[in-house]
Amino acid sequence: MDARDASPRNKLALIWLVLPLAALAAAIAWLVTSDLLGSFDNGVPPVENLTFERTILSSDGIATRVRASGSDPMMIAQVLVDDAYWQFEQTPPGPLSRGQSAWIHVPYPWVQGEAHVIKTITNTGATFEHEIPVAVTSPTQSNGTLLFQTLLGVFVGIVPVSIGLLFYPALRGVGQPGMNFLLAMTVGLLAYLMIDAAGEAFELASQSAAIFQGQIMVVFASAASFLILMAVGRRHGAPTGLALATFIALGIGLHNLGEGLAIGAAFAAGSAGLGTFLILGFAIHNITEGIGIAAPILKKRPSLITFPALTLLAGGPAIIGLWIGSLAAAPQWSALALSIGAGAILQVIIEVGSYLARSNGRGSAALYSPSVLSGLIFGVAFMYATAMLVKI
Known part of the structure; x- marks a missing residue:
């Protein structure tokens, strides 16, 4: 078989490779734009999940890195430390999309050697806790x-x-x-x-x-x-x-x-x-x-x-x-x-x-x-x- 015969066959193989992928992309686009799942929405809040990955204690307070893994973006609305509400700063601010992480800083006067509990509350009312068994100053890198x-x-x-x-x-x-x-x-x-x-x-x-x-x-x-x-x-x-x-x-x-x-x-x-x-x-x-x-x-x-x-x-x-x-x-x-x-x-x-x-x-x-x-x-x-x- 010479090159002239092989060229049409290669093009046909490429078409059959692209066609299923195009069909999949079209099906996904239709599902998103048609809002097919909207009819099943009965007002139940989305599933939310938050994981505490790292906690740093310093003279400025408590900083903890959290990661969201819920089905929809989630918003941290309030932060409690030892059952007391505290002002907090989130970096980056705004809703956390699926898989996104952020740092939460709370200017809390933690006590050396004591145990503390951090609790976050989302805008839907879901709560997530993290315990610090023994509070000690986190080492700084130098x-x-x-x-x-x-x-x-x-x-x-x-x-x-x-x-x-x-x-x-x-x-x-x-x-x-x-x-x-x-x-x-x-x-x-x-x-x-x-x-x-x-x-x-x-x-x-x-x-x-x-x-x-x-x-x-x-x-x-x-x-x-x-x-x-x-x-x-x-x-x-x-x-x-x-x-x-x-x-x-x-x-x-x-x-x-x-x-x-x-x-x-x-x-x-x-x-x-x-x-x-x-x-x-x-x-x-x-x-x-x-x-x-x-x-x-x-x-x-x-x-x-x-x-x-x-x-x-x-x-x-x-x-x-x-x-x-x-x-x-x-x-x-x-x-x-x-x-x-x-x-x-x-x-x-x-x-x-x-x-x-x-x-x-x-x-x-x-x-x-x-x-x-x-x-x-x-x-x-x-x-x-x-x-x-x-x-x-």
Whole structure:
């Protein structure tokens, strides 16, 4: 078939592609202009929903960011703090359309250490509440604050991973049972991180605006992350050696990004629970991550630059998470980051398990050996026990 025959066929295919879309556009236009649903209007007010995403306490009062997710635009008419009506300023002003956010500022003389309740009332009479359990001044951002958060991210993410990788020379002499133990331990700690990330993602998703469909977002983001990384990782066959270590570091890094978001959000909320004990707890909790990254390359001799690169990939996202979480914390974005991390970790678990089975030459039977089972149990148990230091 020459080009002259193909041209009419291409035009016809384009027409059949555009025609259904034109029909859909015409149907939507008719539905909007004809006011077909007007006959069903019995005076019931539209469905309204308002989510409180972030609250900042300062000497000027209380500022809170809200997001509307109702069926129609909604207007905030009144604001109460502790059951008392207060003047408020809304930025931007006017009705909030579906999905739109705005800041509500109330010059309320809040009391340090006390609990306060903010209540908004719309022009239809719908009310929405938000509780501040313990009122403390929200930290302000400055170069000094960002430097402090960077140092904290280094202690939480980079230091423990680098300490774990320092075990690399000592671990090179382990035999096959020792390798099996370390790889299984990696699977165990990754399994704990995956469940922990998924649980936190679902919890944060439940706090987000209904428009984001938090629970579904977590599932689909995890699935997409898993499938994309599986496709990338299997382009040239199952990953081994340095490639597998890189995927482990990437999965851990995405989890640490979500962990950093949570810590940053706690700082933005003025949480007083992030003390030295908690920082040390995070460091101890994450040490095995470095050992897990080193496990697939114990039989290799990577260049020295490989180790700081893997450390930055696994631990560096904690710093980025701290910055983002303290500057623009919102539950839906933290949930999204954690769900992507959970999907990435699942991909790594499958690849490490597959590598473990292949490296022994026994297939799936190797997964039931004493060294593998003990390593798996140790990995989960260590992460569970050290998590007691960081859960508040």
